[in-house]
Amino acid sequence: MADYDAIVVGAGLAGSTAAYCMAKAGLSVLVLERGDAAGAKNVTGGRMYAHSLEKIIPGFAEEAPVQRKVVRERISMLTGESCFTIDFGSSRFKDPASASYTVLRAEFDAWLAGKAEEAGCDVVCPAVADDLLRENGKVTGIIAGDDELTGEVVLLADGVNSLLAQKAGLKKELSPHHVAVGAKEVVELSSGVINDRFNLNDGEGLAHLFAGAPSQGLVGGGFLYTNKDSLCVGLVITVSEMAKSAARLPDMLEAFRESSPVKPYLTGGKIIEYSAHLVPEGGINMTPILSADNLLVLGDAAGFCLNLGFTVRGMDYAIGSGALAAETVIEAKEKGDFSNATLGSYKTRLENSFVMQDMNTHRRAPDFIEHTPRMFKEYPELVENILADMFTVSGPSKLMVKKALPRVFKAGLLNLAKDGFRGSRAI
Ligand SMILES: Cc1cc2nc3c(=O)[nH]c(=O)nc-3n(C[C@H](O)[C@H](O)[C@H](O)COP(=O)(O)OP(=O)(O)OC[C@H]3O[C@@H](n4cnc5c(N)ncnc54)[C@H](O)[C@@H]3O)c2cc1C
Known part of the structure; x- marks a missing residue:
C-alpha cells in the first residue's frame, strides 16, 4: 500500500x-x-x-x-521622450466576482x-x-x-x-519563444506615501503596465504594482528576444526604474528584494x-x-x-x-x-505578440508623435487630420490594418 x-x-x-x-x-x-x-x-x-x-x-x-485590492488600472506607452497613459478607475472593481489583489x-x-x-x-x-x-x-x-x-x-x-x-x-x-524572463524589485515605501503618490485610499491598489521604451524594442514590457508599504517594479522580456540582443536584463530594469515616468514614484524608496523567474508565454x-x-x-x-x-x-x-x-x-x-x-x-x-x-x-496571442515587433517601437512612437502634434503649439494650427495622416502613412496603413485585424483575433 x-x-x-x-x-x-x-x-x-x-x-x-x-x-x-x-x-x-x-x-x-x-x-x-x-x-x-x-x-x-x-x-x-x-x-x-x-x-x-x-x-x-x-x-x-x-x-x-493580500496586499491591496486593485481599484485603478494604468497602461502607459513610453518612448524615450514621452509617456502616454490610460488611467482607469471604476466602481466595478469593487465587485467581489471580479476583484483582484496585489500579493x-x-x-x-x-x-x-x-x-x-x-x-x-x-x-x-x-x-x-x-x-x-x-x-x-x-x-x-x-x-x-x-x-x-x-x-x-x-x-x-x-x-x-x-x-x-x-x-x-x-x-x-522549453522553447525560448515560449518563455519570457521576468526580473522584479520590491521597493519599500510607507503606505501613506504610496496612497498620496497614486491617489489611493488605505487598502486600495493600482496595477500599471508599460509598453515601448522599457523593453528597448524587444518583445516585452514593464510593470509596477502597489503593495501595502512597497512597490513591485519589473520587466518581462521573451527569452528568444533577449538572446538576440546585447542588452542585459538587470541594466534594462535599472534604466526602467530610473526613467522619468517611473522614478518619481520610487523617490525615497529602498530596494529590499530582487528576484528573477521564467514566465510561460507560449499559451496553448x-x-x-x-x-x-x-x-x-x-x-x-x-x-x-x-x-x-x-x-x-x-x-x-x-x-x-x-x-x-x-x-x-x-x-x-x-x-x-x-x-x-x-x-x-x-x-x-x-x-x-x-x-x-x-x-x-487567446491561442493566437503568443504568435501575434512575438511577430508584431512594431507594437514595441513603431506604434508607441506613432502615438507619441500624434499626441505631441496635438498638444504642442508653436505657430499656426493645422487640422488634426492633416497632422495625423502623414504619421499614419509613415507607419504604413497596410501594417496598421493587418496588425489591427490580427490583434483583434488574438487579444
Ligand atoms: C515576473 C513575473 C510576473 C508575473 N506577473 C503575474 C501577475 O501579475 N499575475 C499573475 O496572475 N501571474 C503573474 N505571473 C505568473 C505567475 O506568477 C505564475 O503563473 C504562477 O506563479 C504559477 O504558479 P505555480 O504554482 O504553477 O508555479 P510556481 O509558483 O512556480 O510554483 C512551483 C513550485 O514548485 C517548487 N518546485 C519546483 N521544482 C521542485 C522540485 N523538484 N521539488 C520540490 N519542489 C519543486 C518551486 O520551488 C515552487 O514553489 C508572473 C510571473 C513572473 C515570473
Whole structure:
C-alpha cells in the first residue's frame, strides 16, 4: 500500500490548492517543496485575480495576506521622450466576482500551504523531488534525496521548468519563444506615501503596465504594482528576444526604474528584494500531455499563463488547474483507479473550465505578440508623435487630420490594418 494517496511536487499556488482540496476530501496528501518555505522561490509581478480562489475558499481575502485590492488600472506607452497613459478607475472593481489583489508570494504561498496543512496535508520543505519512483515502469511515487516516498498519484506542480514532466516524457524542453524572463524589485515605501503618490485610499491598489521604451524594442514590457508599504517594479522580456540582443536584463530594469515616468514614484524608496523567474508565454502551443497513468501536470508546469500586454495572468490559472486536478484525483480515489483511463478526465475538466477556454480564446496571442515587433517601437512612437502634434503649439494650427495622416502613412496603413485585424483575433 502506498504511503499517500497523492504526492504533490511544489507548494506554489497550483500545488497547495490541489493539496488543500484533496485533503479536504479526506485524501492523504504529501507536498514536497524545494524552497526553505512555501513561496520562498516564487515570483510574480503582483496581481492575482481572485475568482478562482474565491470559489475554493469563499471570502479568502479577509484572512489571507493580500496586499491591496486593485481599484485603478494604468497602461502607459513610453518612448524615450514621452509617456502616454490610460488611467482607469471604476466602481466595478469593487465587485467581489471580479476583484483582484496585489500579493507578495513569500507570504501568500506560505498562507495557502498553511491552509493545506490545516486541512491535513504533510508539507515538507525544503525537500527536492529529484525523480519519479517507478516499479515495472509504473509511477509509484517520488525519489527525494535518499528517500523513496510512495503515492497512488503524483501531481507535478513544480513550475514552468517542470523537469519531472520532461523526464516523464509529458513535456518538451522549453522553447525560448515560449518563455519570457521576468526580473522584479520590491521597493519599500510607507503606505501613506504610496496612497498620496497614486491617489489611493488605505487598502486600495493600482496595477500599471508599460509598453515601448522599457523593453528597448524587444518583445516585452514593464510593470509596477502597489503593495501595502512597497512597490513591485519589473520587466518581462521573451527569452528568444533577449538572446538576440546585447542588452542585459538587470541594466534594462535599472534604466526602467530610473526613467522619468517611473522614478518619481520610487523617490525615497529602498530596494529590499530582487528576484528573477521564467514566465510561460507560449499559451496553448506549449500545453504538455496533461495526464498519464498515476501522473498529472498543473499550473505553470502545464504552461497555464497568459500575457496579453494589458494583463498578465498565471496565478488564477494555477489555482483553477490545481482545483480541477484535485477533483480528478478525488474521483480516481473513489473508483480506486489512478490509471489514465480515469485521470484523463482532468483534460476534459480543464477544457470545460476557464483555464483551457482562455488558452483557446487567446491561442493566437503568443504568435501575434512575438511577430508584431512594431507594437514595441513603431506604434508607441506613432502615438507619441500624434499626441505631441496635438498638444504642442508653436505657430499656426493645422487640422488634426492633416497632422495625423502623414504619421499614419509613415507607419504604413497596410501594417496598421493587418496588425489591427490580427490583434483583434488574438487579444
Ligand atoms: C515576473 C513575473 C510576473 C508575473 N506577473 C503575474 C501577475 O501579475 N499575475 C499573475 O496572475 N501571474 C503573474 N505571473 C505568473 C505567475 O506568477 C505564475 O503563473 C504562477 O506563479 C504559477 O504558479 P505555480 O504554482 O504553477 O508555479 P510556481 O509558483 O512556480 O510554483 C512551483 C513550485 O514548485 C517548487 N518546485 C519546483 N521544482 C521542485 C522540485 N523538484 N521539488 C520540490 N519542489 C519543486 C518551486 O520551488 C515552487 O514553489 C508572473 C510571473 C513572473 C515570473
